[in-house]
Every structure is written in structure tokens, then in C-alpha cells.
Amino acid sequence: MKDTPGKPAPVTGATLEERIRNARAALDAQVREVVRWHFSPETGTPFWLEKAKEFTFDPLKDVNGWDDVKKFPVFEDEWLRGGPVRKWVPKGYAGRGVYVFETGGTTGLPKSRIVIDDFKIDYEMMSDTLPDQYFPKGSNWLMLGPSGPRRLRLAVEHLAQYRGGICFCVDLDPRYVVRCLRDRRVAEAQAYKDHVIDQAVTVLAGGHDIRCMFTTPKLLAALDEALRAGKLEDKYRELKKKVPPGGLRSIKAASITGIFSGGTEFTPQFTREAYEEMLDGGQVYMTPTYGNTLMGLACSKPIGPADGFKISYYAPQPRAVIEVVDPKDYNQVVPYGGTGRVLLTTLTKEFFVPRFPERDEGEREPPFEKYPWDGVSGVRPFAELAGGTVVGVY
Amino acid sequence: MIHIPALRFGKAYTSLEKATLVHHVTGDPVAEVSQVTGSMIARDLGGMAAAHKLLAAIPVRDLLGMYKKAADYFLNAALPCGDTELTFADYVRSLSATTGSPMVFCDRNARKVHYVLANIEEVIGGLTRGLDLEALDRGYTLKNGRMQAFYPTTDVFGAVLPSNSPGVHSLWVPTVAFKIPLLLKPGREEPWTPFRVLQAFLKAGVPPQVLGFLPTDHAGAADILRLCGRSMAFGDDKTMAPYKNDHRVEIHGTGYSKFILGEDQADDWEKYLDVLVEGVAANGGRACVNASAVWTPRNGAAIAKGLAERLAGVKARPWDDPGCEVSAFANPAVAEAINNLIEEGLKTPGAEDVTQRLRGTPRLVKEGRCAWLLPTVVTVDSPDHPLANKEFLFPYAAVVEWPQYDVLKRIGYTLAATVLSDDPGFVADALACPNIERLNIGPLPTNRLTWDQPHEGNLFTHLYKQRALQHARPAGAGV
Numbered sequence: 001m002k003d004t005p006g007k008p009a010p011v012t013g014a015t016l017e018e019r020i021r022n023a024r025a026a027l028d029a030q031v032r033e034v035v036r037w038h039f040s041p042e043t044g045t046p047f048w049l050e051k052a053k054e055f056t057f058d059p060l061k062d063v064n065g066w067d068d069v070k071k072f073p074v075f076e077d078e079w080l081r082g083g084p085v086r087k088w089v090p091k092g093y094a095g096r097g098v099y100v101f102e103t104g105g106t107t108g109l110p111k112s113r114i115v116i117d118d119f120k121i122d123y124e125m126m127s128d129t130l131p132d133q134y135f136p137k138g139s140n141w142l143m144l145g146p147s148g149p150r151r152l153r154l155a156v157e158h159l160a161q162y163r164g165g166i167c168f169c170v171d172l173d174p175r176y177v178v179r180c181l182r183d184r185r186v187a188e189a190q191a192y193k194d195h196v197i198d199q200a201v202t203v204l205a206g207g208h209d210i211r212c213m214f215t216t217p218k219l220l221a222a223l224d225e226a227l228r229a230g231k232l233e234d235k236y237r238e239l240k241k242k243v244p245p246g247g248l249r250s251i252k253a254a255s256i257t258g259i260f261s262g263g264t265e266f267t268p269q270f271t272r273e274a275y276e277e278m279l280d281g282g283q284v285y286m287t288p289t290y291g292n293t294l295m296g297l298a299c300s301k302p303i304g305p306a307d308g309f310k311i312s313y314y315a316p317q318p319r320a321v322i323e324v325v326d327p328k329d330y331n332q333v334v335p336y337g338g339t340g341r342v343l344l345t346t347l348t349k350e351f352f353v354p355r356f357p358e359r360d361e362g363e364r365e366p367p368f369e370k371y372p373w374d375g376v377s378g379v380r381p382f383a384e385l386a387g388g389t390v391v392g393v394y
Numbered sequence: 395m396i397h398i399p400a401l402r403f404g405k406a407y408t409s410l411e412k413a414t415l416v417h418h419v420t421g422d423p424v425a426e427v428s429q430v431t432g433s434m435i436a437r438d439l440g441g442m443a444a445a446h447k448l449l450a451a452i453p454v455r456d457l458l459g460m461y462k463k464a465a466d467y468f469l470n471a472a473l474p475c476g477d478t479e480l481t482f483a484d485y486v487r488s489l490s491a492t493t494g495s496p497m498v499f500c501d502r503n504a505r506k507v508h509y510v511l512a513n514i515e516e517v518i519g520g521l522t523r524g525l526d527l528e529a530l531d532r533g534y535t536l537k538n539g540r541m542q543a544f545y546p547t548t549d550v551f552g553a554v555l556p557s558n559s560p561g562v563h564s565l566w567v568p569t570v571a572f573k574i575p576l577l578l579k580p581g582r583e584e585p586w587t588p589f590r591v592l593q594a595f596l597k598a599g600v601p602p603q604v605l606g607f608l609p610t611d612h613a614g615a616a617d618i619l620r621l622c623g624r625s626m627a628f629g630d631d632k633t634m635a636p637y638k639n640d641h642r643v644e645i646h647g648t649g650y651s652k653f654i655l656g657e658d659q660a661d662d663w664e665k666y667l668d669v670l671v672e673g674v675a676a677n678g679g680r681a682c683v684n685a686s687a688v689w690t691p692r693n694g695a696a697i698a699k700g701l702a703e704r705l706a707g708v709k710a711r712p713w714d715d716p717g718c719e720v721s722a723f724a725n726p727a728v729a730e731a732i733n734n735l736i737e738e739g740l741k742t743p744g745a746e747d748v749t750q751r752l753r754g755t756p757r758l759v760k761e762g763r764c765a766w767l768l769p770t771v772v773t774v775d776s777p778d779h780p781l782a783n784k785e786f787l788f789p790y791a792a793v794v795e796w797p798q799y800d801v802l803k804r805i806g807y808t809l810a811a812t813v814l815s816d817d818p819g820f821v822a823d824a825l826a827c828p829n830i831e832r833l834n835i836g837p838l839p840t841n842r843l844t845w846d847q848p849h850e851g852n853l854f855t856h857l858y859k860q861r862a863l864q865h866a867r868p869a870g871a872g873v
Contacts, residue, residue, distance in 0.1 A: 186616055186636045221433030228440055269410040273434055309410065 001162045004120040006349070008318060010128075011372055019372035023317060027373075028065035030318035030347050035063045038352045043092030047079070048352060050087075066321070069345060070331055072354035077294070080111035088114045090349065101151040103293045110149075113293050118319075118350045119155040120162075122296035125316050126260075126289070127162050129299045129370075134258035134285035138164040139211035142256075144200045144219050145263055146174045151293050152263065156214040159260075168208060170199040193219075197226045204254050205235040213256050216263035217270050220286075224251060224278040252280045262289035262297075265380060268309040275309065289313070290379055294353050295320045295344050298375075301368075313379065314371035321345045324364035324376050327384065330355060333374075336366050341382055358382070396425040396488070398476040398585050401592060401607035402438050403445060403575070413582055413609065418494040418724035419713065421763055425476075425488070427585050427609045432617030435577075435608055439621050442549040445575040449604045450546075454530045457571050458515055463598035464591070465511035473593040480590070487714075489586040493557055494764065496711070496718030499677055503561035507587060510564040511594070514571050520844070521568065521854040530573055534863050543863035548623025548642075550575045550606075551857060554615045555588060556628040557581030558680050558787065562646070563588060565853070566626065570595060574857050575604035577622060579615050583724060619643050624856050644856055648785050649682030649809035651840040654824070655690040655697075656815025657798045663690065663697050666814055666837055670697075670791075671704045673812065673839035675769055678721040679789030683810045683832070683841040686785040687792045694773055694795030702748040702771040705789060710759040710766035720788055726765035732786050733758040733767060739784070744775035745792075777804045802827045810840040 011026065013019035038048045039059040052059055057071050085100055093116055101119075102110040141160035147153050153169060160167035180189035200223055204210060215223065226232070232248040248254055259279070266288040275282050282304060290313040291297035298313040298320075315322040324340040326332040334340035342360045346353035361382045365375035399406040409428035417424050472479040480488065486504060490497040510517055518527070525542060529535040534543035551574045553566045558581070569576045578588040585607075592605050608614070619625050619637060626644040627634065637643040653670055655663060663670075673685040690697055708719045723729035736757070740747060749771050750757060759766045769789035774782045782792050783806060796804060802823055805811070812834040813824045821835055834840065 184632075184636055190620060221431070221436075225433060225436045228437065267411065269429070270431065272410055273431060277434065277437055 001164070003124055004117050006117060007121045007124055013372070016367065016369055016372060019369065020367050023367075023372045024066070027318040027321065027347075031066050031069060032064060034347045034349055034352055035059050037092060037349045038090060043090055045090045045352065046087040069354050074330060075353050075356040077111055077356065080113060081109040085112055085114060088351070093350065099151075099154070100149065101293045102149040111293075113151075113351060115151065116350050118296065118348050119151050120158050121348075122291075122316055122319070123155045123159040124162050125319075126297050126299055127159055130163075130258065130260070130287065131285060135163065135212050135260075136257070139257075140165045140208050141167040142200060142203055142210050142213045142215075143167050143169040144172075144196070144213060144215040144223065145170075146172050148173055148175075150174075152214070155297075156260075159214075160212070163212075165212070166208075168203045168206075168210065170196055170203070172196050193222055197222050197231070201226060201231050201235050204232055205239055205241065207241075209255075211255060212258045212260070214260050214262075217261060217266060217274070218264065220251075220259065220261060220274060220278065221270075227251060227254060250280065251278055252284050256284055259284060259286040260289065261286055262291060266290070266311055267380070268311060268378075271303050271311060272305070272309040275304065290376075292358075294351075294356060295322075295346055298322060299371075301370075301375075310377055311379070312365045312375045312377040314365075314373065314375040315344075317371075317373045319346070319348050321347070321373075322376050323374065324362060327361070327382070330357065334364050336364050339363050339378075342376055342379065395423050396476050396478055398425055398427045398589055398609075400428045400430045400609060401589075401602070401605060402430070402434070403441060403604070403606045404602040415492040415583060415585075417491045418722055418764055419491075419762060424491050425585070427580075427582075430608050430610050430614065432610065432614040435610065435614055435617050436621055438606060438608070439550060439577070441603070442575055445601075445603045446546070446549040446573075448601055449570070449575055450573045452573070452601075454527045454571065454573070457573070457600075458518075458527075460595065460598040460600055461511050461514040461571060464594035464600075465508055465514075467594040467597050468511055468590060469505075469508045471594070471597065473590055473597065475586075475589060475593070485586055485590055489560060489584065490713050492583045492586075492724070494713065494722035494724035495559065495678065495680075496713050496715065496721060498716050498718050499721065500560060503559050503677070504587065506561045507563050507567060507591060510567045511591070514568060517568055518571055518854075521852055525854075530571075532869060534865065534868070536868055541863055541865070541868070543861050544858040545861050546574060547857055547859055548574065550577055550622050552577040552579070552618040552622030552625035554579045554618055554625065554627040554629075555581050555584070556646075557583040559677065560584065560587040561677070561681065562628065563591060565646075567591060568853055569857070570600055570604065572854060572857050574624075575606070577606035577608060577618060579608055579610055579618055581628075582609075585609060626856075646682065649684070650687070650783060650785055650805075650807055651683050651685045651810040652687045652689060652805060652808050652812075653685050653840065654801060654805070654811055654813045654815075655688070656813065656817050656820045657691050658817045658820075659814045660690050660692040663693055664700060667700055667704065669812070669814075669837045669839050670701055673841055674701065674771075674791045675705055675708070675719065675789035676839065676841050678719065679769070680721060680787050681841055682785070683843070684789070685810075685812070685840045686790055687783065687794055689794045689796055689801050689805065691796065691798045691801070694793045698748045698771050698773045698793040699752075701791065701793070702752050705769035705771060706749045706752040708769050708789070710761070710768065720766055720768065722764040722766055723787070724764070726760060726763065728787070729758060729760075729765035729767050732788070735784075736770065736772075736781065736786075736790075739779075739781040740772070742780050744779050745772050745781050747772050802829070805829055810834065812836075812838055812840050 011023045013022045037043050038045045096116050099115045100112050102112050104110050143156045145152050157167040177189050233243045236243045288300045288311050298315045301312045323343040324334050325343045327341040342358040344356045344358050360379050362376040362379040365377050367373050399408050411429040412426040414423050415425045472481045486500045489500045526535040551569045580588045628646045634645045634647045711718045757768050767788040771791050773793050782794050808830045810832040811830045
């Protein structure tokens with residue numbers, strides 16, 4: 001499949017220093033282009049055109065690079081609750097088909113974000129980081145994650161198609177699970193999880209040549225538990241199919257070779273457990289990701305025992321930027337290795353989100369060859385907010 | 395700092411996620427405990443059928459011999475604790491340091507665990523009501539020509555344990571003697587006793603494949619209760635609510651234990667004062683078998699005053715003071731929350747804190763990182779008062795004045811009740827009362843246990859079911 005228009009060119013440079021410089025130049029250019037697009041009367045976004053009336057600076061003249069993004073106030077995600085959702089569609093995209101993706105929604109109005117092509121571009125960039133050995137081109141995918149008004153489902157489906165495959169999906173309403181857990185209906189949440197896993201096992205038993213999978217950490221563990229309990233073998237027998245020699249009691253035995261995982265917090269311990277105990281010592285490749293509807297998708301450095309299963313994420317610059325900042329002063333980036341709150345900026349022509357404080361904290365990571373810009377490791381719920389979030393299966 | 399690994403049925407496991415335990419007085423780290431996930435637990439439980447077979451093949455007499463040795467090791471040996479070894483005294487000190495329970499309580503309660511280990515045959519005899527032990531080897535026994543056959547209900551017994559007192563560990567200790575593999579999820583601040591008992595078992599020769607020590611979070615605990623064929627769990631009413639109708643889970647929740655004076659004894663209350671004080675305040679009043687209420691048809695105010703006079707002198711003392719009578723709260727916020735709850739309850743007319751009047755100082759004592767709650771006796775004018783049926787983690791009792799004819803209908807769930815009456819009619823009513831789990835008749839404190847009669851459930855009937863069996867060629871016929 002061809003690239004979707006708007007996909008950035010890869011960063012070039014012979015040395016790390018040169019790559020860092022080039023990446024920064026690309027980011028400055030992206031800031032100029034995106035800010036002009038969203039604030040120009042011809043192409044601008046109604047929300048930002050209105051908001052600009054409150055600013056003490058002129059985005060069209062005074063924002064000329066990344067450093068100037070600090071001039072924007074902190075983005076409040078409350079602005080995304082409620083309509084009319086058209087206020088987020090840039091005039092420059094009038095006439096284009098628009099998707100709306102939602103986050104949360106267990107209580108009150110969900111936050112919504114409009115998308116036209118962004119999810120395709122983000123996942124095409126992500127696709128370029130996947131090793132073909134484990135994510136063979138042309139192989140089919142299982143999307144074992146949330147369905148409904150979520151970006152993930154369409155994005156993973158596009159990823160599969162972009163790599164020449166077809167994506168099989170399950171029905172999964174994460175809001176229902178969160179509700180069950182909040183009401184302490186533990187058995188009901190478990191029954192629902194079993195129902196989701198049964199759908200996945202049915203797809204795997206269907207003879208669809210599935211090699212790759214998206215899933216969340218919890219569903220990966222649940223699938224592993226089901227396979228070890230012989231659920232896939234049972235399904236084969238139910239379908240009058242012969243269980244292959246060696247059985248089907250692991251993710252590897254079920255012929256999965258590559259897993260792209262994300263959606264909820266990823267700890268080094270879970271990663272280690274997955275690597276050592278679910279994925280046959282890393283014989284099945286897993287790449288953790290960090291992302292959300294606002295940002296897109298941050299990929300991780302390859303994980304493994306060599307560095308204690310540390311997970312470092314890097315945003316898809318120049319379309320999004322992750323900073324690790326002092327929680328008391330968002331203008332102050334913490335030193336490398338220091339702990340701070342994750343501050344996110346999204347810079348695409350479809351959606352502009354300057355300086356959004358995520359609900360997470362982590363440690364600032366230095367640039368390296370593959371991602372010559374700052375990253376974040378040890379991502380976990382922001383300590384000052386932790387405790388208020390119910391994590392279901394998603 | 396001591397590192398305590400998880401024990402995954404034969405494999406010590408050091409996790410990347412560890413819970414750090416701090417000294418309740420200084421805040422200094424004392425130990426870190428490796429944490430496992432629910433999915434690791436699920437994976438480990440996949441091997442339990444084989445572990446069960448391994449344990450079942452060991453003759454019960456051999457296992458009882460291992461218990462004797464383990465009892466000795468528990469009390470007298472330096473046993474491995476992660477990367478170090480702890481003597482019994484070191485263990486008691488560590489236990490007290492992280493839980494806030496005074497050393498004197500820790501020592502006393504740990505010796506209860508030793509008692510069960512050392513007297514396992516007596517304990518098993520009580521739990522099985524004298525069943526020939528050979529039935530555990532063969533699955534059946536013939537006694538006086540009668541067939542008695544049992545089968546195990548699970549391949550593994552899971553125990554989700556609390557942090558408040560080591561005495562509760564005596565409840566799961568007999569599991570291995572019943573030939574059922576054991577999975578322990580320790581309370582966050584109390585890994586010490588479960589780990590030490592398992593180390594004593596291992597040193598005594600129990601196969602490591604049948605012993606699991608799996609520290610985990612709430613979700614992992616829920617997985618244990620979901621995946622083990624039989625389990626026990628400790629927790630408050632809210633936490634345990636989802637398991638109320640799950641016969642596989644033996645719940646150890648709030649006790650609401652009580653003294654109930656009959657019409658015939660209400661005027662002689664003074665002669666029972668020692669028993670009342672012990673029931674309310676022994677061991678710092680934290681156990682579910684500590685009384686949290688005294689019901690009487692008369693003299694409520696006098697009984698409350700009498701009790702309060704005995705308890706108002708209790709002071710907050712350091713953890714290593716042998717004269718300790720109340721435990722410190724390692725988390726002062728918990729003590730403050732309980733104190734606020736009581737103060738809020740006292741705002742409802744009809745209640746008085748009698749201890750506070752006599753003591754003249756507040757119930758809540760704070761010093762440094764710690765807090766204590768001093769004994770509290772309140773009078774309430776009705777069973778419906780918000781403070782009438784409450785249980786807290788310190789010596790607390792509500793004195794409820796209520797007519798005898800109605801009392802058994804109004805007490806609600808009661809784990810341990812002591813009925814102080816010689817009235818045969820009232821005693822008969824108490825014997826027939828479905829609200830009472832453990833019944834003491836006469837001057838016995840609610841917390842007085844007998845090891846052959848567990849106060850909550852019976853481990854043997856939880857782990858085994860009786861079955862009808864006809865055997866054409868029974869072994870040992872005539873035993």
C-alpha cells in the first residue's frame with residue numbers, strides 16, 4: 001500500500017549530533033507550518049481562531065519554531081468534551097470525510113478528537129519500526145483490543161492493510177469493564193474478559209494464517225492463560241479440526257510471531273514476564289507502545305534482558321513531541337534521567353494540541369540514532385493523580 | 395535491607411517490582427518484597443495437579459513428622475529470609491517493626507503458630523473429628539465396620555492473608571498435613587510469618603513444589619480467589635462482598651463479636667468484668683474475635699463505666715515496651731480516619747464515650763510517624779445507633795441496653811458470642827441462634843480459642859468432601 005500523503009521523511013545525518021540538528025530543524029519547520037495552518041483565516045480551525053482572541057501574541061507572526069510553542073497556554077482536555085465537534089475541523093479540510101474518536105466516557109461526556117488521515121500516517125510511521133522477520137509482510141493480524149469509537153481499532157486495521165495483511169477484530173467495550181470494576185462486579189468483569197478471549201481463540205482457530213497481533217498487557221496475559229489452559233485446542237476439537245503435534249498451548253504454538261502491545265501502562269516487570277514466560281524467551285517479538293487518541297503513537301526502544309527490560313518511548317517527531325517537565329513549572333524540562341510529568345504536544349494539520357499535561361510521569365531519556373530527540377522511560381500514572389483511575393482490560 | 399523473594403512452587407523469584415516495607419517508627423526501609431502478577435500466579439497454578447500428586451504420595455505420618463521438625467525450626471532455628479537468616483527473636487522484631495504491632499503481641503501470637511505446628515496431630519484430630527489419619531493416605535477408612543471416604547476438593551489451597559496479627563496464620567498451617575499444596579499471598583506489611591513457616595517446612599523436608607509464597611496486589615489476590623479451587627481470604631465487608639456467595643472462598647471478615655448478658659446475670663456484671671476486659675482488649679483488640687459490643691438488659695451505664703475504668707488507664711507505649719497494651723498504627727491516617735468515624739457517630743444523640751470522660755485526654759495519640767487509638771467504651775441507647783454495631787482495629791466496645799427477649803433477633807451476624815446466663819431457656823435460644831458462629835456459654839472471653847474447634851469454617855471440610863464409597867476389596871478392613 002502507498003504511503004498516505006503527509007508522512008514525514010525519515011531523519012538523515014551521518015552522526016548523532018547531525019541527526020539531532022536535522023530533527024530539530026524539521027520540528028521547527030513543522031511548528032511553523034502547523035501553527036500557520038490552524039491560525040490562518042483561510043485554513044484555520046474555528047476553535048483556535050476563537051481562542052487566539054484571548055492570546056497576548058499573534059500565532060501567525062510570533063511563533064517561528066519549537067521554542068515559541070511555550071507561548072501557548074497549557075491545553076485543557078476539558079475543551080474536548082462536548083460539541084459542536086466541527087469546531088475542531090480546520091477550514092482547509094472542508095469537504096473531507098471526518099472521523100471522531102473518543103477517550104474515556106465511563107462517566108460524563110467523553111473527550112472527542114477529529115481525525116481525517118492522522119491515524120493512518122501515525123501507524124505507517126510505526127510500521128516502519130517493525131522488524132519484518134516477526135511481522136511478516138502480507139500476514140494477517142488479530143486486533144485483540146477495544147472496539148467502538150476508538151482510534152485503535154481502525155488504526156491497527158490500517159496497519160495490517162498497510163503491511164499487506166487483513167485484520168480480524170473482536171468486540172470489546174472497555175467502558176463496560178470499567179463500570180463493572182468500579183461497582184465491584186468482579187465476576188461479571190471476568191466473564192466479559194473470558195468472552196473477549198473466547199472471540200480471540202475462535203479467530204485463531206479459524207485457519208486465517210494470523211501471525212501478528214495487537215493487544216493490551218492484560219489481554220495478552222489473559223490470552224496466554226487461556227492458551228495454557230488448552231482453550232485453543234478445545235476450540236479446534238469443537239470445530240472438528242486436528243490439534244497439531246506439539247499442541248497449541250502457547251502464543252508461539254498458536255503461530256503468533258509478533259505482538260504490538262499498548263493501551264495501558266507497561267511496566268518492566270510485566271515486560272519481563274511476557275518475554276520470559278509468555279513469549280518463549282523473546283522468540284515471539286513484542287514491542288510496547290505508548291500513545292493515546294490525542295498524540296498518536298510513541299514507539300519503544302527494543303526491549304530485553306540486557307537493560308533490565310527498561311521501556312523508553314519516543315514520540316513520532318515532528319508530528320508529536322514528548323517532554324518530561326517539572327510538574328510545578330511546565331516550562332522547565334527535567335535533566336536527563338530526572339523524573340517529571342509527561343507534557344505532550346501534537347503538531348499535525350488535522351489537530352493542534354500544544355503543551356498537554358498527560359496523566360503520566362516518567363524519566364527523561366536522551367536521543368539516540370534511531371530517535372534523535374528526547375524520550376521518556378518508566379511511564380506510570382502521575383503520582384499526584386494516581387488512585388483515581390480504574391484500569392480495566394484496556 | 396532484607397530482600398524477600400517470591401517462592402513460585404520450587405523457584406525463588408526476584409521481581410523487578412518490589413514493595414518496600416519501612417519501620418513504622420523511623421520510616422527507614424526494613425525489607426523489600428518481590429511482587430508477582432496475577433498472570434504469573436495463573437501460570438504457576440497450572441502445575442498444581444502434579445504438585446498435589448507429589449504431596450499425596452507422602453504418607454501422612456511422614457508429613458506429621460515434618461511438622462514436628464518444622465515447629466522446632468520455627469522457634470529455635472535461624473531460618474533463611476531472602477538473602478539473610480533470621481532467628482525467632484529477629485523475626486519477631488522485624489514483624490513488629492513493619493506492622494506496628496508491639497513486640498510483646500508479635501511474640502505471643504507467633505507462639506500460637508508454633509503451637510499448631512507442634513501439636514498438629516491434635517489440631518487435625520479436632521478438625522476431622524477424630525478421623526483415622528490413614529484416610530488421608532488411602533481416601534477412606536473403615537471404623538467399626540463403617541466406611542468413611544473423602545475426596546479433595548482442590549489441587550491447591552490459596553490464602554489471602556492480612557497484616558494485622560500473626561495469630562491468624564495458625565488457620566492455614568494444617569493445609570500441608572491435609573496433603574493439599576499451599577499458596578500464600580501475604581499481607582503487605584506481614585510477609586514475615588508466612589515466609590518463616592514455609593522456610594521451616596522446607597527445612598523439615600516438605601517438597602518445595604507444593605509451597606507458594608506469592609506477594610501480589612489486589613488484582614493478583616482476586617486471581618488467587620478465582621483460580622484456586624479452595625481458598626480463604628481476610629478483608630472487610632466491602633472487600634469480601636463479591637465472594638459472599640462463593641462456596642470456594644472461606645471469608646474471614648469483620649467479626650462483630652459480642653458479650654450477651656442474660657436477665658439472670660445482668661445484676662452480677664461485676665463478677666464478669668475480667669472476662670469482659672479480656673474479650674474487648676486482649677491482644678490490642680484487633681482480632682475479629684475481640685468483642686466490640688456488650689449487650690445487657692440492665693445496668694448498661696454501670697457496665698460501661700466499669701469497663702472504662704479498667705481500660706482508661708491504657709497508654710500508648712513504644713513498640714518494644716513489654717507493657718504494651720495497644721498497637722501503633724503504622725499508617726497514622728488510618729487511626730485518624732477511625733477516630734473521625736467515632737467522633738461523627740457520637741454526634742448522633744444517644745451515645746457517650748465513657749472512657750474519654752474518665753481519661754480526660756483524647757482517644758487519638760500521635761507521635762512522630764505513628765498514631766495510637768486508646769481503648770474506647772461507648773454507651774448507646776439502641777441497637778440502631780450508628781456506633782452500636784461497629785468494629786475497629788483497637789479495643790472498642792459499645793454497651794447496648796436491650797431486653798433479653800429481643801436481643802438474639804437484633805444482634806446480627808456475630809462471629810463469637812459469649813452468653814453470660816444460666817437460664818436454660820435463653821441458653822437454648824442461643825444454641826439455636828443462626829447469627830452466631832462460635833458460641834461460648836458462661837464466663838469465657840470471646841477470644842478464647844480451642845484449636846480443635848476453629849471459630850470460622852473448618853479447614854478439613856473446606857478441603858475435603860465426604861463421598862459414598864463401596865469397595866469390594868477394601869484395604870485394612872476392620873481398622
